[in-house]
Amino acid sequence: MEKRQVKFYAKDSNAVAIHALPGHFATSNSHINYYIDITSLKTRVKEAKEVAKVLAGRFTSHITVDTIVCMDGTDIIGAFLSEEMERRNIMTTINQHKTVYVVSPEIDTNNQMIFRDNIKPAIAGKHVLLLLATTTTGATIRRSLECVQYYGGISVGVASVFSTIKQIEGFPIEGVFDEDDIPGYTAYQPGECPYCRNGHKLEAMVNGFGYSKL
Ligand SMILES: [Zn+2]
Numbered sequence: 001m002e003k004r005q006v007k008f009y010a011k012d013s014n015a016v017a018i019h020a021l022p023g024h025f026a027t028s029n030s031h032i033n034y035y036i037d038i039t040s041l042k043t044r045v046k047e048a049k050e051v052a053k054v055l056a057g058r059f060t061s062h063i064t065v066d067t068i069v070c071m072d073g074t075d076i077i078g079a080f081l082s083e084e085m086e087r088r089n090i091m092t093t094i095n096q097h098k099t100v101y102v103v104s105p106e107i108d109t110n111n112q113m114i115f116r117d118n119i120k121p122a123i124a125g126k127h128v129l130l131l132l133a134t135t136t137t138g139a140t141i142r143r144s145l146e147c148v149q150y151y152g153g154i155s156v157g158v159a160s161v162f163s164t165i166k167q168i169e170g171f172p173i174e175g176v177f178d179e180d181d182i183p184g185y186t187a188y189q190p191g192e193c194p195y196c197r198n199g200h201k202l203e204a205m206v207n208g209f210g211y212s213k214l
Contacts, residue, residue: 020035027136030189054176067127069103072209130159135175157174
């Protein structure tokens with residue numbers, strides 16, 4: 001299925017591109033007609049750095065960020081984002097180490113997001129920026145915001161490399177790509193998917209980490 005993929009460049013950086021694969025895919029909450037692949041942006045250092053630059057430019061210097069919580073394997077982007085934000089004086093860190101924490105939650109056997117005791121100090125009382133790879137329904141963002149709140153963190157912003165929604169629970173979602181960058185991109189409620197109705201088989205289960213062919 002990889003052969004069908006189409007490359008799209010970011011509006012504000014020709015060093016950043018995503019691959020989109022047309023077809024019929026299921027996320028945990030929706031069916032979509034494009035699988036958005038940002039693997040290279042997450043795993044190639046040079047590209048991760050470029051993404052971080054674009055994302056950092058989305059936040060004003062008024063925001064305080066102590067911790068970046070990385071979902072969907074975005075840790076490398078998160079590390080560069082912290083560096084880029086520090087460089088732009090976006091951070092006003094309140095911790096004694098004068099630097100930003102970059103962490104990701106563990107998913108336990110009950111599929112709950114957890115932070116172990118050794119990571120909790122990076123969340124409790126800290127200003128937290130959430131970083132995700134792709135967002136279609138926002139379910140992962142809601143879950144992550146709840147998790148941060150549960151551990152005593154103060155969510156201050158949400159960044160998602162690709163997002164089809166503009167805001168969630170009062171937070172604008174800052175991103176590099178949105179559905180306008182992928183002409184024809186549509187997400188459907190599983191019960192209302194025209195591909196299912198026409199008997200098209202699902203090709204893969206997808207999430208922010210990637211895809212598993214069915
Ligand atoms: Zn479907």
